[in-house]
Amino acid sequence: MTREALLHDAPDPFTPPCAYCAQPTGAPVIVGVTERASGPPMVQYACPGCAAEHGAGPSPDDVIG
Numbered sequence: 001m002t003r004e005a006l007l008h009d010a011p012d013p014f015t016p017p018c019a020y021c022a023q024p025t026g027a028p029v030i031v032g033v034t035e036r037a038s039g040p041p042m043v044q045y046a047c048p049g050c051a052a053e054h055g056a057g058p059s060p061d062d063v064i065g
Contacts, residue, residue, distance in 0.1 A: 020050040031055075 015024040019031055028045035031054065035041050046054065 016045040018047040018050050019044040020046055020054055023047060 013026055014028070015026050016028050017023065018025050025045065025047035027048050029048055029051035030043055031046040031051055032044035033041050034044070
């Protein structure tokens with residue numbers, strides 16, 4: 001590790017916007033996944049309050065059967 005690596009600012013935390021209230025959230029909950037024809041799937045996040053109110057949909061980690 002170099003001295004420059006230790007002195008750089010830390011990266012910004014992952015704060016995606018909530019799919020319901022559009023506010024950035026530091027504790028995102030996956031509420032939906034949209035598969036796309038090309039590229040990775042689009043993941044939709046919600047804040048914990050909206051996720052509890054609206055419910056969370058299946059995520060890529062869920063086994064649906």
